[in-house]
Amino acid sequence: MYRHIVQYYETDMMGVTHHSNYIRFMEEARIQYLKELGLDYLRLEQDGIISPIVHVEFDYRKATTFGDLIEINVYPGEFTGIKLTLHYEMHNRMGELIGTGKSVNTFVDARMKPIRLKKDFPDVFELLTRNRREIL
Amino acid sequence: MYRHIVQYYETDMMGVTHHSNYIRFMEEARIQYLKELGLDYLRLEQDGIISPIVHVEFDYRKATTFGDLIEINVYPGEFTGIKLTLHYEMHNRMGELIGTGKSVNTFVDARMKPIRLKKDFPDVFELLTRNRREIL
Amino acid sequence: MYRHIVQYYETDMMGVTHHSNYIRFMEEARIQYLKELGLDYLRLEQDGIISPIVHVEFDYRKATTFGDLIEINVYPGEFTGIKLTLHYEMHNRMGELIGTGKSVNTFVDARMKPIRLKKDFPDVFELLTRNRREIL
Amino acid sequence: MYRHIVQYYETDMMGVTHHSNYIRFMEEARIQYLKELGLDYLRLEQDGIISPIVHVEFDYRKATTFGDLIEINVYPGEFTGIKLTLHYEMHNRMGELIGTGKSVNTFVDARMKPIRLKKDFPDVFELLTRNRREIL
Numbered sequence: 001m002y003r004h005i006v007q008y009y010e011t012d013m014m015g016v017t018h019h020s021n022y023i024r025f026m027e028e029a030r031i032q033y034l035k036e037l038g039l040d041y042l043r044l045e046q047d048g049i050i051s052p053i054v055h056v057e058f059d060y061r062k063a064t065t066f067g068d069l070i071e072i073n074v075y076p077g078e079f080t081g082i083k084l085t086l087h088y089e090m091h092n093r094m095g096e097l098i099g100t101g102k103s104v105n106t107f108v109d110a111r112m113k114p115i116r117l118k119k120d121f122p123d124v125f126e127l128l129t130r131n132r133r134e135i136l
Numbered sequence: 137m138y139r140h141i142v143q144y145y146e147t148d149m150m151g152v153t154h155h156s157n158y159i160r161f162m163e164e165a166r167i168q169y170l171k172e173l174g175l176d177y178l179r180l181e182q183d184g185i186i187s188p189i190v191h192v193e194f195d196y197r198k199a200t201t202f203g204d205l206i207e208i209n210v211y212p213g214e215f216t217g218i219k220l221t222l223h224y225e226m227h228n229r230m231g232e233l234i235g236t237g238k239s240v241n242t243f244v245d246a247r248m249k250p251i252r253l254k255k256d257f258p259d260v261f262e263l264l265t266r267n268r269r270e271i272l
Numbered sequence: 273m274y275r276h277i278v279q280y281y282e283t284d285m286m287g288v289t290h291h292s293n294y295i296r297f298m299e300e301a302r303i304q305y306l307k308e309l310g311l312d313y314l315r316l317e318q319d320g321i322i323s324p325i326v327h328v329e330f331d332y333r334k335a336t337t338f339g340d341l342i343e344i345n346v347y348p349g350e351f352t353g354i355k356l357t358l359h360y361e362m363h364n365r366m367g368e369l370i371g372t373g374k375s376v377n378t379f380v381d382a383r384m385k386p387i388r389l390k391k392d393f394p395d396v397f398e399l400l401t402r403n404r405r406e407i408l
Numbered sequence: 409m410y411r412h413i414v415q416y417y418e419t420d421m422m423g424v425t426h427h428s429n430y431i432r433f434m435e436e437a438r439i440q441y442l443k444e445l446g447l448d449y450l451r452l453e454q455d456g457i458i459s460p461i462v463h464v465e466f467d468y469r470k471a472t473t474f475g476d477l478i479e480i481n482v483y484p485g486e487f488t489g490i491k492l493t494l495h496y497e498m499h500n501r502m503g504e505l506i507g508t509g510k511s512v513n514t515f516v517d518a519r520m521k522p523i524r525l526k527k528d529f530p531d532v533f534e535l536l537t538r539n540r541r542e543i544l
C-alpha cells in the first residue's frame with residue numbers, strides 16, 4: 001500500500017485537494033507498485049525506457065484536504081503484453097472510500113518502439129499475467 | 137475554442153507535457169466554455185457555489201511539449217439537471233488529435249447541497265439540454 | 273529534519289526537479305517545523321488563522337531528479353513578533369548541499385489582521401525568539 | 409509585457425494564488441522576454457542548451473486569485489557574461505503592485521559546460537550588457 005499526505009500546495013480555493021492531483025497520486029502509487037514487482041521505474045528511465053500513459057480516469061467519492069492521509073492500493077487489470085491496465089482504490093484514515101482510478105500504460109524504448117515485457121522482464125510478465133484481478 | 141500554450145514547468149523528464157496536466161487544461165477549457173454559456177465560474181464561486189468534479193478521464197494519442205499550442209474544443213454530453221458531462225477534443229497546430237477527454241461535474245452550494253440549474257440558471261439549463269451532442 | 277522524495281511529476285524536460293518545486297518543499301518542511309514547535313498549521317487553518325508568505329528565496333547548488341531523497345533542515349531566523357524568518361538547508365543522500373532557502377511569513381486572522389504570537393502562542397513565541405540562529 | 413490569467417488549479421485553500429506559482433509566472437515571463445531579445449528558449453533546448461536557474465526570489469505585496477490578470481514586466485539586471493540577473497514587477501488590472509521578483513540563470517550545454525553568450529549570441533550579449541537597468 002502506498003501512502004500520500006496531502007500537502008498545502010495541493011489544495012485549491014474550494015478548500016479541498018485539487019482533482020488533478022489524484023492523477024499524480026496514482027503515478028506515485030503506480031511507480032511504487034511496479035518497483036515492488038521488480039520493475040524499477042528509475043532504472044528503466046536510466047536505461048532509456050519510458051512508460052507513456054495512454055489512458056487515465058478517476059471517480060471521486062469523498063474530498064480530502066491538507067494534512068489528510070490517502071492510502072492507495074493498486075491492483076493489476078488487463079495485461080496484453082504491451083498495454084498494462086492498473087486499478088486504484090484510495091481510502092482515508094477512517095477507511096472511507098475517497099475514489100477509484102484506472103490507468104493504462106505502455107513501455108517503449110528511446111525510439112518509441114514498444115518493449116516486450118515477456119522477453120525483457122519475464123518475471124514481471126509472469127506476475128502481471130497471473131496475478132491480475134478485475135475491480136468492480 | 138480554448139487555447140493553451142505548454143509551459144516549460146508543465147513538461148517532465150520524458151521531455152513531454154506531464155500527463156496530469158491535461159486534466160488541468162480540461163479545467164481551463166471547461167471554465168471558459170461554461171462562461172461563454174453564461175455560467176460564470178468566477179461569479180459562482182463568489183456566490184458560494186462550487187462545482188466538484190465527480191469523474192474525469194483522458195485518452196492520450198499524441199504527446200506535446202514546451203511551446204506547443206493545444207487547441208481544445210468542448211462539447212456538451214449528458215445533462216441530468218444535476219450532473220453535467222462534457223467531452224473534450226485536443227488538437228495541435230497541425231490539426232492532429234492530441235487526445236480526448238471527458239468530465240462529469242455537479243453544482244453545489246456552500247453546504248454541499250446540489251443546486252438546480254433548471255431553476256437558478258434556466259437559460260444555461262436550456263442550452264445544455266438542447267445543445268448537447270455525443271462524441272464518438 | 274524533513275524528508276522529500278522527488279516525484280516523477282516534479283521533474284521537467286531538463287531531466288531535473290523543476291526549480292519552482294523547491295519553494296513547495298520549503299513549505300512542506302516549514303509546516304512540519306512549526307508543528308514540532310507546537311504551532312499546528314492545520315489547527316491554525318481550522319481556526320481561521322492563515323499564514324501568508326511575504327518573501328521567499330532559494331539558491332540552487334546541485335540538481336536533483338526523480339527518486340532522489342532531499343533532506344531539509346529548517347533554522348529560525350529573525351522573529352519580530354509579526355514576521356518570522358526561516359532558513360532552509362537541503363542536502364542529498366550523500367550529504368552534498370542541494371541548496372539553501374529563506375522564507376518570511378506572517379500570521380493573520382480571517383480579517384487579515386495580524387495575530388500576536390506573543391499573546392496567543394506564548395510558548396512558540398518564546399521558542400522562536402530564544403532559539404533562533406542566523407545562517408551564513 | 410507578459411500576461412498571465414490565474415487558473416483555478418493555481419489557487420490554494422487560503423483562497424489565493426499559491427505563492428510557489430509566482431516562480432512559475434516568472435519563468436513564463438522570462439522565456440518570452442528572452443525570446444523577444446532573440447534568445448529563443450525553445451530553439452536553445454532543441455540545440456541541447458539549457459538554462460539552469462541558480463537563484464530566485466520573490467516579494468509578495470498583494471494577493472491574487474482565480475481569474476485575476478497578472479501583468480509582468482521583466483528588466484535586465486547584472487550580466488556577467490555567464491550569469492544573467494533579471495528583475496520582475498507584477499501588477500494587477502488596477503495597476504497595483506502584486507510583487508517583485510529576481511532570478512539569476514546561466515546557460516550551459518548538454519555537458520553542463522557554460523556557453524559564452526558573447527561569442528554565440530553577440531547581439532543578445534550586446535543588448536543585455538547595454539540595456540540593463542537596476543530596479544529599486
